[in-house]
Amino acid sequence: MKILIVLAHPELQSMNGAMYHTAIETLQAEGHEVKVSDLYRQAFDPVSDRRNFTTVYNAAYFKQQLEEKHGVFAPDVETEQQKVEWCDLMIWQFPLWWFTVPGVLKGWVDRVFAYGRFYGEARCYQNGIFKGKKALLSLTTGGTAEKYEKTGEHGDLDAILKPINRGMLEFVGFSVLEPHVVYAPVRMTQKEREGILGDYSERLKGIFKEEFLNVGIY
Numbered sequence: 001m002k003i004l005i006v007l008a009h010p011e012l013q014s015m016n017g018a019m020y021h022t023a024i025e026t027l028q029a030e031g032h033e034v035k036v037s038d039l040y041r042q043a044f045d046p047v048s049d050r051r052n053f054t055t056v057y058n059a060a061y062f063k064q065q066l067e068e069k070h071g072v073f074a075p076d077v078e079t080e081q082q083k084v085e086w087c088d089l090m091i092w093q094f095p096l097w098w099f100t101v102p103g104v105l106k107g108w109v110d111r112v113f114a115y116g117r118f119y120g121e122a123r124c125y126q127n128g129i130f131k132g133k134k135a136l137l138s139l140t141t142g143g144t145a146e147k148y149e150k151t152g153e154h155g156d157l158d159a160i161l162k163p164i165n166r167g168m169l170e171f172v173g174f175s176v177l178e179p180h181v182v183y184a185p186v187r188m189t190q191k192e193r194e195g196i197l198g199d200y201s202e203r204l205k206g207i208f209k210e211e212f213l214n215v216g217i218y
């Protein structure tokens with residue numbers, strides 16, 4: 001199968017970097033084809049504006065969705081769009097920042113998930129353009145699992161992730177898998193973290209057999 005891994009972490013030696021490398025090695029060893037978008041190392045520009053396009057539909061007033069519908073995408077956007085179109089499974093590897101994805105990943109979505117190409121004209125959710133593809137959020141937190149329980153200080157992590165799983169991924173048609181969450185890796189011992197990486201590798205080996213969630217109704 002074809003897998004795209006999008007990494008949004010500024011440090012490759014981090015736990016996120018280790019999970020990213022674990023995923024690449026595991027999936028390739030299983031015989032899958034892997035492409036990556038390592039957003040910091042490729043210096044992906046997360047600012048969405050006229051520079052998304054090499055054409056100008058309306059020079060007097062910039063309306064992004066109209067430019068997306070009629071225009072030609074800049075090479076950095078086009079490259080990323082083609083990778084999403086290519087994959088059967090897309091994995092986002094990121095640390096939870098301010099209860100969401102790091103800005104570089106949000107900017108990647110702002111620029112790459114374009115009207116007319118990724119959604120629009122009733123092409124969303126069950127009728128989404130990427131129906132049949134799967135997506136997995138693989139993330140780390142600073143807070144402990146206890147704090148992300150329904151009654152915990154931060155509240156239910158599923159609810160925190162819903163704008164991402166439902167509003168971005170399911171919106172364009174992806175079937176979303178159970179998020180892979182590593183809570184508070186900083187508080188673990190080196191041995192515990194190594195065990196966690198082994199668990200992630202084991203999960204990935206069976207990832208295409210997993211049932212997907214329906215985030216809209218949980």
Ligand SMILES: Cc1cc2nc3c(=O)[nH]c(=O)nc-3n(C[C@H](O)[C@H](O)[C@H](O)COP(=O)(O)OP(=O)(O)OC[C@H]3O[C@@H](n4cnc5c(N)ncnc54)[C@H](O)[C@@H]3O)c2cc1C
Pocket residue numbers: 009011013014015016017018094095096097098099100140141142143185186190193194197
């Ligand atoms: C702007 C910002 C906003 C934030 N907002 C939130 C928030 O809303 N909620 C929240 O819970 N947290 C928040 N945090 C905390 C953040 O989520 C955590 O710091 C992050 O998830 C930890 O993951 P990391 O990859 O950065 O860990 P790191 O600190 O880089 O790594 C943890 C440890 O893993 C070790 N490691 C690396 N590779 C390996 C390996 N191969 N084997 C074993 N160990 C290894 C590293 O050496 C390190 O000791 C925020 C942080 C920032 C900077």
